[in-house]
Amino acid sequence: MNNSTPNAGLIYVIEDDSTTATITRILLEKALVGSRVQLYANGQQALERLTLARQAGASHLPSLILLDLNMPLMDGWEFLDACNHLTMGEPVCIMVLTSSINPEDRAKAACYQNVAGFFSKPLDTSTIERILRLRRAASGPTQRTAATGTEAPLHHLMYQSRATAPMGDAELTQLLTQSRAFNAAHDITGILLYSQGNIIQLLEGPEPNIRTVFARILRDARHTSIIKLADGPIRKRLFAQWTMGFRTAAPTDFANLLGYINPQHTDRLAPADPDLQELLVAFAAE
Numbered sequence: 018m019n020n021s022t023p024n025a026g027l028i029y030v031i032e033d034d035s036t037t038a039t040i041t042r043i044l045l046e047k048a049l050v051g052s053r054v055q056l057y058a059n060g061q062q063a064l065e066r067l068t069l070a071r072q073a074g075a076s077h078l079p080s081l082i083l084l085d086l087n088m089p090l091m092d093g094w095e096f097l098d099a100c101n102h103l104t105m106g107e108p109v110c111i112m113v114l115t116s117s118i119n120p121e122d123r124a125k126a127a128c129y130q131n132v133a134g135f136f137s138k139p140l141d142t143s144t145i146e147r148i149l150r151l152r153r154a155a156s157g158p159t160q161r162t163a164a165t166g167t168e169a170p171l172h173h174l175m176y177q178s179r180a181t182a183p184m185g186d187a188e189l190t191q192l193l194t195q196s197r198a199f200n201a202a203h204d205i206t207g208i209l210l211y212s213q214g215n216i217i218q219l220l221e222g223p224e225p226n227i228r229t230v231f232a233r234i235l236r237d238a239r240h241t242s243i244i245k246l247a248d249g250p251i252r253k254r255l256f257a258q259w260t261m262g263f264r265t266a267a268p269t270d271f272a273n274l275l276g277y278i279n280p281q282h283t284d285r286l287a288p289a290d291p292d293l294q295e296l297l298v299a300f301a302a303e
């Protein structure tokens with residue numbers, strides 16, 4: 018087992034209704050052979066366990082937490098707030114599992130970085146499979162296997178920016194882990210290219226989700242001088258398998274690529290140009 022990542026087979030179910038909790042455990046253990054499901058009747062119990070697990074090392078952390086919202090003692094929201102204050106190194110993937118059908122709850126849950134999905138009870142086998150697929154997508158490495166179908170038209174947005182301070186491995190890993198959890202839950206794919214403080218990012222997915230994530234990215238103080246390079250509808254994704262692929266690039270390669278896509282360059286390739294798409298994919302594959 019890798020000591021720096023959560024225990025892939027360990028799952029917490031935080032649920033006050035003991036019948037629902039037991040059914041959830043049975044379904045999970047059936048769907049994920051070798052998994053170990055621990056049940057907690059409220060957020061407080063789970064938080065105490067999680068704090069101890071964190072002290073014992075990342076490999077003692079669960080890879081997935083299924084969280085009910087309405088519970089006594091400490092409810093799901095309080096648990097999420099408390100988790101935000103626990104620095105866990107490798108963030109744990111949390112899915113909300115609730116009887117609430119309130120769209121405001123769904124929107125509120127999406128604002129938590131650790132929350133990768135929102136599902137309604139009662140659970141059935143196909144929901145369990147979706148949860149497990151999403152967990153794989155959110156926890157990476159970067160492969161996106163879930164095809165969370167959506168009706169909204171596909172859109173892409175590409176921008177360049179400049180890091181406010183150079184990003185080392187730790188900063189980039191933190192950024193990517195954060196991004197992938199959110200992207201996996203919102204059907205967003207793409208790639209982030211980084212070269213000595215220069216950034217190009219391509220985001221693809223349902224248009225409203227792209228707008229939401231880009232609004233967050235614009236507010237982010239970790240980068241500046243953001244210039245949009247492309248923003249429009251697409252027929253298919255270039256990076257369908259990646260919740261956010263990542264490449265570092267040599268400065269000269271990066272400058273060459275930017276030369277092809279920057280609107281300020283006269284010989285730029287249009288965003289939908291197959292040559293540009295091929296170039297990006299080739300660049301990412303290197």
Ligand SMILES: Cc1cc2nc3c(=O)[nH]c(=O)nc-3n(C[C@H](O)[C@H](O)[C@H](O)COP(=O)(O)O)c2cc1C
Pocket residue numbers: 128192195196197199200209216218220230233234235236237239240261
């Ligand atoms: C270069 C760069 C790329 C980013 N890409 C994403 C991304 O693809 N998805 C994502 O959820 N957050 C991404 N983020 C992080 C967001 O900017 C933001 O920090 C995060 O979504 C939390 O937003 P909030 O603080 O408004 O809740 C990126 C940040 C930077 C600096």
